[in-house]
Amino acid sequence: MFGNLLSLEFRRERLLKKAPPGPLRDFLSVPFPSPNSDCREVPFLALDLETTGLEANHGEIVSIGYVEMIGFRIDLGSATHRLVITEGAIPEQSAVIHQITDDAAAGGRSLEKVVSELLKVLAGKVLIAHHAPVEFSFLGAACETIWGGRFLVPMVDTEWIERRTLERRQQTYAARELRLSRLRDRYGLPRYRAHDALVDALAAAELFAAQVAERDTGGRLPLKEFLTRL
Amino acid sequence: MLGVLWGFIYVCDCESPRESTLNVELIEIRDFLAGHPPFDHLPEEALERLPRDLSVRYLRRGTPLPPPDADGDYLYIIRKGAVELRDQSDELIDKIGEGEIYSSVCREGETGQFTALTVEDSLFYLLPCERLETIREEHPQFAEHFNQSVRGRLRRALESLQAVRSSHTGLLSVPIGSLIVREPVMARPETRIGEAARLMTEARVSSLLIMDEGQLVGIVTDRDLRSRCLAEDRDPGQPVSGIMTRRLHKVEPETRGFEALITMTRLSVHHLPVIDHGRVIGVVSSNDLVRYQSANAVYLVGDVRRCTSVETLTRTCADLPELQVQMIASGATGYHVGQTISSITEAITRRLIELCQEQLGPPPVPFAWLAVGSLARREQTVHSDQDHALLLADDFDPARHDGYFESLARFVADGLDACGFTYCPGEVMATNPEWRQPYRIWRRYFDRWITQPEKKALMLASNFFDMRIIYGEPALHEQLHAEVLQQTHNNRIFLAHLAANALKNRPPLGFFRHFVLIGEGDHAQRLDLKRRAIIPAVDLARVYALSAGLPEVNTRERLKIAAEVSALSRESAENLEDAFEFIVTLRARHQAEQIKRGEEPDNYVAPSELSSLERGYLKDAFSVISGLQNALGQQHQAGRFF
Structure with a gap:
């Protein structure tokens, strides 16, 4: 396990060498938090993307929401929400879910600008997302398209943390039980009515804080216990 | 330092209309705060800004407030969960839940007086004490929640209880003097009864004040004319002093409308002369009061006095609720x-x-x-x-x-x-x-x-x-x-x-x-x-x-x-x-x-x-x-x- 994690930092250095100058390179030049550091001291960034599809090669990012957390204190002053100008029309279905129409998205910024801004804040932090592969693949695709380089970040996935716990207990579960709103209910977190990238990012951050608190036995909480393997 | 940074972000939001919609993204939190005192006292703009000053913490059941790993002094707003407060002898003094605040950390001299412990897994919004201080300075109404003495709060409580439901507010506390609409109509004791009745009819009043050498000596009302003159076959040529009421209950202009109403109710009279520093300035009748207040307690007492059987009394009392x-x-x-x-x-x-x-x-x-x-x-x-x-x-x-x-x-x-x-x-x-x-x-x-x-x-x-x-x-x-x-x-x-x-x-x-x-x-x-x-x-x-x-x-x-x-x-x-x-x-x-x-x-x-x-x-x-x-x-x- 240690080797695998060590390779994360190793991989960052390798990608850094290949990265073209610009925001992606700047991002990769900041070391990742050590997997052995205590979670209480690690800076996190909870992120949620609203997209036009579930797969990066067929869809586009419509909006991005994120909020920072350190010492398990979520700083709402850092809360950021950005709409992205899309190239294709937004399919009706996802417009209904996210309540973002073409017109609204037209009021947004370019993907390059939004992702550059995000990478600046994300540097040196660990990403939190619920079902993180989506966020990871869309950001990866964006970096490929914009800068022609590969993206890498240490991540915690609140869905994976829960799934791993259930699997360790050899409990069976239905997929819907792992949804963000279900899990929040289970941890006694409030129900948020709104459904946008920022609220969902905040929701994931709170859920992670609750998950860690439940697993906190008073001793050390090494980051590697919660990192998702990529 | 961070505060300065947030302030900066906010200023940016202000300047660009498109960006200002950003604040709406934290609408969940703004709405929550808007529904709970003292934040409900904040004006719209202040409420919109407030979420950006907050941070969020999740504390498990059994965590003290402030938590041992707190990185600063905060006001704790309970978003979900519950906190128990106990005094030094571990006696439960309060239990607070959603929407309530724990502010001891921000109040000088209150720390150490009691302990606070989460009794459920709880989610808090934290407001730095310094920010709280600034908001208190900027918004006096909000500040009152923290500053006001218990006495001040209770006074306001009572007012709020009264004010909500009345267009007539204050009428019960209106000074009687302000209800006087006309100069008093007066006559001398030797005025004949018939003449007194004419005077009252012309002036369209239901009472006449009887004055002797500048002194108020009695009052004659419509009822006196009926019951003490007509009903007794008294000669209307007799002096009015024979039918006037001599035992007078007087009130001052400062007397509250309610006190006057109670006096009338207790004595079952309908007219009270108003005396200002020894000078008669007018008469207040139960009608004047009833015009302002629909409650007709005086009449109810009058009705009760006229009841001739338990049955009629029971019917009269049906109006009491x-x-x-x-x-x-x-x-x-x-x-x-x-x-x-x-x-x-x-x-x-x-x-x-x-x-x-x-x-x-x-x-x-x-x-x-x-x-x-x-x-x-x-x-x-x-x-x-x-x-x-x-x-x-x-x-x-x-x-x-x-x-x-x-x-x-x-x-x-x-x-x-x-x-x-x-x-x-x-x-x-x-x-x-x-x-x-x-x-x-x-x-x-x-x-x-x-x-x-x-x-x-x-x-x-x-x-x-x-x-x-x-x-x-x-x-x-x-x-x-x-x-x-x-x-x-x-x-x-x-x-x-x-x-x-x-x-x-x-x-x-x-x-x-x-x-x-x-x-x-x-x-x-x-x-x-x-x-x-x-x-x-x-x-x-x-x-x-x-x-x-x-x-x-x-x-x-x-x-x-x-x-x-x-x-x-x-x-x-x-x-x-x-x-x-x-x-x-x-x-x-x-x-x-x-x-x-x-x-x-x-x-x-x-x-x-x-x-x-x-x-x-x-x-x-x-x-x-x-x-x-x-x-x-x-x-x-x-x-x-x-």
């Missing part, structure tokens, strides 16, 4: 309601005694019909039950005379019950032979209660120390009352027992979610306002009054006078007075709402009936009462009692 509804709707407080309903109950009682005497004839020995408890204190509501007693002259001979008084007691008790004042469950009624006794027995009762104050004696004493004559021989009651006061005043042992008795009913700690928080592990679905708040306040006032030998029985009057004679500090007296007034007003309103819904009025208020502001105010009222109870308890324990 409606009267309470109207009074509350026009901004009356609990004090107003208590005074008015008590005046009417008193009139009913008197009328019942008169009706009974029409059948039974005059009493064989002099007697005094005594009101006991809430009627004696003039604190009745339409829900009150009946409490009374008969004090008989010492030449009372049970064998020969008790038949008469038993019938009288039965008649009045049944009549009151028919009018909606149910029988006293504790049998404190003149129908009970125990409470239908001659003077010497009553004297012995009080003697025993005062010298052997065991539990039951104290309960009875509490009842019978609040006593007022309603009908009969005033001297009988005056003597008894004076002797008893003499005996209790400075009687340390009795007073110590009475004080201990006043500590039996403790107010709740407050509210937690939809429950009333009574104490450790004790919740109630509904708040028993009478037992938990009214009785404790009434009991306290009684102890202060008796210890100072004061004859007053009304709780408000007791507290006012007690402060004057330094039986308790002015501040405490005023706080308790305001707390009591808030509670009885809340009860009167609660009952009015039940009456409107066609339900039977009661004393039980569900927390869901209360706004979060009212819950806060009630909590203040509780803390005033329990604070004074604690003080009384300590005095008592330390043996420094009075």
